[in-house]
Amino acid sequence: MKSVTYEGMTFDEYISKQEIEQIVQDVASRIAADYEDKHPILICVLHGAMFFLTDLMRALPIDCTVATVHLQSYDGTSSTGQVRENVPLRVDIRDRDVIVVEDIVDSGITMHYFKQILRARQPRTVKVVSLLSKPSELQYPDAKPDYCGREIPKKFVIGYGFDIHEYARNLPEIYALREN
Numbered sequence: 001m002k003s004v005t006y007e008g009m010t011f012d013e014y015i016s017k018q019e020i021e022q023i024v025q026d027v028a029s030r031i032a033a034d035y036e037d038k039h040p041i042l043i044c045v046l047h048g049a050m051f052f053l054t055d056l057m058r059a060l061p062i063d064c065t066v067a068t069v070h071l072q073s074y075d076g077t078s079s080t081g082q083v084r085e086n087v088p089l090r091v092d093i094r095d096r097d098v099i100v101v102e103d104i105v106d107s108g109i110t111m112h113y114f115k116q117i118l119r120a121r122q123p124r125t126v127k128v129v130s131l132l133s134k135p136s137e138l139q140y141p142d143a144k145p146d147y148c149g150r151e152i153p154k155k156f157v158i159g160y161g162f163d164i165h166e167y168a169r170n171l172p173e174i175y176a177l178r179e180n
């Protein structure tokens with residue numbers, strides 16, 4: 001099994017490149033079926049969702065546009081319980097069908113908070129697609145992703161966009177922190 005070490009912690013391969021590709025294709029097919037002719041705007045939540053966004057967008061055979069926002073709720077391996085909007089969304093989403101592209105929904109505070117910001121800007125619809133989610137940790141029911149690639153148990157993951165103090169995003173696979 002492949003393993004990597006960051007900050008003295010060991011992480012074991014958890015989701016392979018091939019499995020990630022399969023998950024992305026599957027989510028893309030579901031979205032394409034629901035959004036044909038709707039010209040949705042994909043809002044990428046930086047930085048975690050950047051690889052998922054680019055792979056998902058290339059797998060979508062429909063007309064769509066993209067925008068970015070930088071939200072931050074995690075510090076290291078745990079949630080701070082607060083959401084910071086480091087770089088706000090700068091495009092007009094009025095009457096648009098919005099799809100928020102997120103890396104992972106954990107407690108749900110990030111999506112709960114961001115959906116409120118979006119609704120105030122009067123989009124036609126807002127849905128969330130998340131590569132992963134941790135259902136056992138969800139504290140904000142309205143943050144449950146409309147499209148979820150894979151549900152995982154309570155684990156801290158890195159790679160394919162997921163970071164530990166901003167490092168490890170560039171690993172092609174997803175790794176989970178080894179439990180002692």
Ligand code: IMP
Pocket residue numbers: 045048073074079102103104105106107108109110111155156157158162163
């Ligand atoms: P939530 O706001 O508690 O739902 O947490 C969501 C955000 O925390 C995501 O956008 C991620 O950036 C970050 N996050 C949650 N779990 C993990 C993880 O296991 N690895 C890396 N980042 C995570």
Ligand code: MG
Pocket residue numbers: 045046047048049071103104
């Ligand atoms: Mg994030």
